[in-house]
Structure formats: C-alpha cells, structure tokens
Amino acid sequence: MLRNGHFANAVVSRVDLDGESWTVKDFSSRPWYVRRLLAPWLLGHELSILRRLQGIDGVAQKAFRIDRDAIAVEFIDGSSLSRADKTLISPAYLEALEALLHRIHAARVVHLDTRGTGNIMVREDGSPGLIDFQASLSTAWMPGWLRRILEDVDMSGVLKKWRKYRPEAMGAEREAELERIDRLRKFWIFRGYFGLRKRRRRRRSS
Numbered sequence: 001m002l003r004n005g006h007f008a009n010a011v012v013s014r015v016d017l018d019g020e021s022w023t024v025k026d027f028s029s030r031p032w033y034v035r036r037l038l039a040p041w042l043l044g045h046e047l048s049i050l051r052r053l054q055g056i057d058g059v060a061q062k063a064f065r066i067d068r069d070a071i072a073v074e075f076i077d078g079s080s081l082s083r084a085d086k087t088l089i090s091p092a093y094l095e096a097l098e099a100l101l102h103r104i105h106a107a108r109v110v111h112l113d114t115r116g117t118g119n120i121m122v123r124e125d126g127s128p129g130l131i132d133f134q135a136s137l138s139t140a141w142m143p144g145w146l147r148r149i150l151e152d153v154d155m156s157g158v159l160k161k162w163r164k165y166r167p168e169a170m171g172a173e174r175e176a177e178l179e180r181i182d183r184l185r186k187f188w189i190f191r192g193y194f195g196l197r198k199r200r201r202r203r204r205s206s
C-alpha cells in the first residue's frame with residue numbers, strides 16, 4: 001500500500017506482475033455511497049485525463065480500468081521532491097520540469113496541484129515526473145483567458161520550486177512571473193477537487 005487516505009479517496013497500492021509495476025487506485029473497500037456515486041466519476045475522469053496525455057514522457061502511461069471500482073496505471077519509480085536528494089533538484093531538472101508542464105498544457109490539460117512536493121517526482125534517471133491527475137481538468141473547452149489563468153496557477157508551482165531549491169539560479173524573469181501569478185492566486189477559490197484542500201501525504205503513484 002502506498003496511501004490509504006480518507007473514506008472518499010481510493011486506496012493506492014503498487015502491484016508488481018509479470019515484470020511490470022502498476023499503481024492501482026481502488027475504491028472497493030469504501031462505503032457503498034462512495035463506490036456508487038463518487039468513485040465512477042473520479043476514476044473515469046482521471047482515465048480520460050491520462051489518455052489525453054498519452055505519449056508524454058514524465059506522465060504515467062498504459063492507464064486502464066480494472067473494474068467498476070479500480071483503475072491501474074504504469075508505476076513511476078523514483079522519489080517525490082519531499083523525499084529526493086536535494087542535490088538532484090538542479091537548474092537542469094527544474095528547466096525539464098517546466099518543459100514537462102508545457103507539454104501537458106499543450107495537450108490542453110492543467111494539473112492544478114503542483115505547488116506541493118508530493119506530486120512532483122525525481123525519476124530513477126533524474127528526470128521529472130508528474131503524478132496524480134485526479135484533480136486535473138481538460139482545458140479544451142475553455143475560453144483562452146481562463147485556460148491561461150489555470151496554466152499560470154500550474155506554472156507557479158514550478159516557479160515556487162525554483163525559489164525553494166535554486167533561488168540563486170532562478171533569475172529576475174522567473175521571480176517577476178511568480179510574483180505576478182501570486183497576486184492573481186488570492187482570487188483562486190479552489191483547493192483540490194470540489195473546492196476542498198487536499199491533504200499532503202502523497203507517495204509514488206500515478
């Protein structure tokens with residue numbers, strides 16, 4: 001088990017089978033009303049987002065539905081930023097993380113939970129990964145102004161990592177951009193999905 005969570009969250013486990021590793025999100029042990037009303041929407045939503053991101057290196061691939069209560073997705077091996085060796089969080093790593101987020105945005109998806117350290121990975125080869133797309137949104141249907149605001153909120157999470165880990169290499173342009181976005185974020189009313197603040201206890205998952 002990687003994460004149990006509260007009653008409305010999936011149990012997240014790692015499964016190793018036939019030489020492959022999977023992250024499994026399973027609601028089967030949750031109350032019936034969660035399984036019947038909430039779980040189908042959450043699982044279907046995350047699957048649809050991950051399918052939009054097929055082919056993007058740094059995002060888990062091979063997502064599929066196991067049954068009504070569970071999905072599986074390729075396991076990303078590595079460490080979250082909160083657990084990683086800080087020497088690995090170099091300017092080159094942060095630039096690659098920016099590039100990864102730009103590719104996700106180009107696929108018309110926003111992650112919306114990048115400001116913490118639990119969902120951002122340092123993979124085994126030192127490259128960045130991004131996990132847990134349950135709170136993500138497709139921006140394909142959104143007007144441009146709204147899409148740009150949400151992408152800014154996403155990017156502020158990466159800029160925050162520059163300030164935390166490599167402030168000497170951040171540069172004036174990134175610093176000014178983070179300050180601009182932070183001024184806008186005070187109007188952002190949502191925290192996690194359904195407007196609820198998500199608890200920061202992520203480990204490796206999809």
